[in-house]
Amino acid sequence: xxxxxxxxxxxxxxxxxxxxxxxxxxxxxxxxxxxxxxxxxxxxxxxxxxxxxxxxxxxxxxxxxxxxxxxxxxxxxxxxxxxxxxxxxxxxxxxxxxxxxxxxxxxxxxxxxxxxxxx
Amino acid sequence: xxxxxxxxxxxxxxxxxxxxxxxxxxxxxxxxxxxxxxxxxxxxxxxxxxxxxxxxxxxxxxxxxxxxxxxxxxxxxxxxxxxxxxxxxxxxxxxxxxxxxxxxxxxxxxxxx
Numbered sequence: 702x703x704x705x706x707x708x709x710x711x712x713x714x715x716x717x718x719x720x721x722x723x724x725x726x727x728x729x730x731x732x733x734x735x736x737x738x739x740x741x742x743x744x745x746x747x748x749x750x751x752x753x754x755x756x757x758x759x760x761x762x763x764x765x766x767x768x769x770x771x772x773x774x775x776x777x778x779x780x781x782x783x784x785x786x787x788x789x790x791x792x793x794x795x796x797x798x799x800x801x802x803x804x805x806x807x808x809x810x811x812x813x814x815x816x817x818x819x820x
Numbered sequence: 821x822x823x824x825x826x827x828x829x830x831x832x833x834x835x836x837x838x839x840x841x842x843x844x845x846x847x848x849x850x851x852x853x854x855x856x857x858x859x860x861x862x863x864x865x866x867x868x869x870x871x872x873x874x875x876x877x878x879x880x881x882x883x884x885x886x887x888x889x890x891x892x893x894x895x896x897x898x899x900x901x902x903x904x905x906x907x908x909x910x911x912x913x914x915x916x917x918x919x920x921x922x923x924x925x926x927x928x929x930x931x932x933x
Contacts, residue, residue: 705862736923741829743908743925744863791862806912806921808853811862 703727707792707812714782714819722777722815724792732795732806733775734759735767737788738814744791750775751797782819790815823847824911826924833899834932841894841927843909850914852885852892853921857906899931 705726714720726733734749746759750769764786766778775794779786793809825844833839843852851870855863867876869885869892876883880903882895896903909924 741925743826744910744923746921793862808865808868809855809863809910809921811864813860813862 705792705794705810705812707790707815709815710813711816712818714779714817716783716819718782720779720782722779722790722792722817724775724777724812725773726775726792726794726810727773728794728796728810729772730794730810731772731797733769734793734795734809735765735775735777736791736793737761737786738791739788747777747790779817782817784819786817787819788817790817824909824922824924826909826927828927829925830928830930832930832932835900836898837931839896839899839929841896841907841909841929842891843893843911843924844891845911846890847911848889848914849911850889851912852889853910853912854883854892854894855908855910857908857926863906863908896929899929901931901933904929904931 708723731752735747736744738744745761747761747765748759748767750756753769753772756767756769769775791814792812795809796807798807827842851868853868854866856866857863867883869883872887872889874885880897884893907927910921
């Protein structure tokens with residue numbers, strides 16, 4: 702079972718270069734998101750999407766773009782890489798469920814991560 | 821964004837010892853999730869607690885959600901080396917906003933044989 706697939710697993714960039722981190726899920730999840738993980742800071746939300754054609758900013762969106770043309774794919778683009786973007790990036794997807802009167806995010810399924818180094 | 825304080829940040833114990841990890845906030849969450857992450861992998865869900873005061877057990881792991889749904893704890897009994905990993909709590913905001921999940925900074929647990 703593939704689940705959430707991220708590529709590449711490792712990438713080294715020079716300052717100013719651009720690149721795209723790919724994310725695909727085969728679970729027909731509506732919700733997809735990108736996080737970055739830095740030591741001592743847990744997971745911080747970059748961008749998220751609640752369905753094809755819909756994206757929104759998370760906690761740390763600057764320097765990143767996303768698009769959601771299909772349910773399955775949610776690529777993350779770094780427009781002009783900076784050393785501050787050195788991090789481990791995780792893509793995650795989830796179903797959404799109604800609990801009480803609200804639509805809630807269920808269990809997050811994560812990819813294996815992409816380690817990015819910007820020199 | 822609601823904040824989640826997780827403590828301790830690091831914990832190194834001997835096999836067989838008990839430990840507790842805490843996840844605290846001044847804000848109310850509709851539910852709280854606990855994840856474990858091993859090196860080179862993404863986090864994996866352990867449990868979701870939904871009701872204030874709820875206690876869930878997963879073998880030697882006991883999870884509790886505070887009565888006011890602002891805090892949670894994870895207690896491990898007789899820790900084993902296989903419990904080593906990064907434990908993350910994540911609170912789901914009650915607002916219905918799709919941003920919803922707020923992660924704590926994590927507890928790195930090392931269980932020595």
